[in-house]
Amino acid sequence: MIPAPFEYVRASSVDEAVALLGEHGDDAKLLAGGHSLLPLMKLRLATPAVLVDIGRLRDLSYVEERHDHVAVGGLTRHRDLESSPVLAQHVPLLAAAAHSIGDPQVRHRGTIGGSLAHGDPASDVPAVLLATRATVVARGPDGERAIAADDFFEGFLETALRPDEVLTEVRIPKLxxxxxxxxxxxxxxxxxxxxxxxxxxxxSSGVGLVNMGSRPLRAVAVEDALASGASVGEAAALAAEGADPPADLHAAPEYRAHLARVLVRRALEEATAR
Amino acid sequence: MHVSVTVNGGRHDDEVEPRLLLVHYLREVRGLTATNIGCDTSSCGACTVLLDGESVKSCTVLAVQADGSTITTVEGLAPGAPEAAELHPVQQAFRENHGLQCGYCTPGMVMAAVSLLRENGAPTEAEVREGLDGNLCRCTGYHNIVKAVLAASRMPGATEVPA
Incomplete structure (x- = not known):
């Protein structure tokens, strides 16, 4: 399978990438590791006229401890998240989620920013951002803005990013x-x-759900129940409340709802045992 | 679009279409046909090569993304390859442990195994199985593949890749 033809431009800075996006508008897509975008382009489900390659902006690849949070550069690869000593100490949940993504080859290329900007409700990292009340930082022509994870995922493959913004950083509270x-x-x-x-x-416990709706979701009913002292069993029983799980060849919505209740219970039991 | 890459120790400059996939560049432009195309959807791992020493699925990388990089395919893995008759320790271990049947997944398996051992020089059996979860073998030969990678981990030079 071969992607449709496109023009390829390499950005040498975030500002240049923002300018290129402004110039080409909706016809352009950012290319980071390419492990969400290129499969779609090969299937011709995505046919951007221009690819703006930001994959060489190495200064956007970092995991840093900063005061009360950990800052992760948008171009940090899943491989670098799973092996980060800073995350192992302060946000091991993100390291574990990154380790569970795809396979080693995918983790050598895929980036946290690319995964988040893709906005796939079946991705792992969005659930971590929701559970941890993280913040996404985007840079556009008017400078930088911070977007709460709760406001970032708007719909199926839709995020709060504007067409001329680059996701530069993710900030996760230290845990x-x-x-x-x-x-x-x-x-x-x-x-x-x-x-x-x-x-x-x-x-205030945080519970993020993967693949339980058209966008990544928080299990608010579980969080509320835990806050008011519910038992593990009582809280887990509410895992699918308000969710709208998809039907596909892997599972029916009812099965996903059941799985969510089982997995939330297991998560609560595992966390309690830690 | 101009690309300048080092493939199996040799420097190459080529003009390519931006949409050319790395696997097609290797097979069709460079004539290195050991790297197979299996699923073509970044699932099966048959097209695994090393990009700057790390395993990648070359069906999901554009040749232009590899510009300036060093690529190793299975043809360039053994010391002194391609002229030398000697096998790389991981290739040797696959042969000794019968880590293949039809051989279609083998080039990708070998490259994924080299990358795995470069990140974890003394893996457990479970770590080998998990580390190869991006590579499918439809002869169901996983048992001997895992044995081969464990054997390779005890051989000197298993993590070495010719420059």
């Missing part, structure tokens, strides 16, 4: 020593999650 769990149910090792759960068990 040093906070119990957590990442659960992912797949039929085959390298598959997308049929359902996944990202959990942080702190004062």
């Amino acid at each position: 040093t020593g906070v119990p957590w769990s990442f659960q992912k149910f797949t039929r085959r090792a390298q598959d997308w999650a049929i359902v996944g759960v990202a959990l942080v068990r702190n004062g």
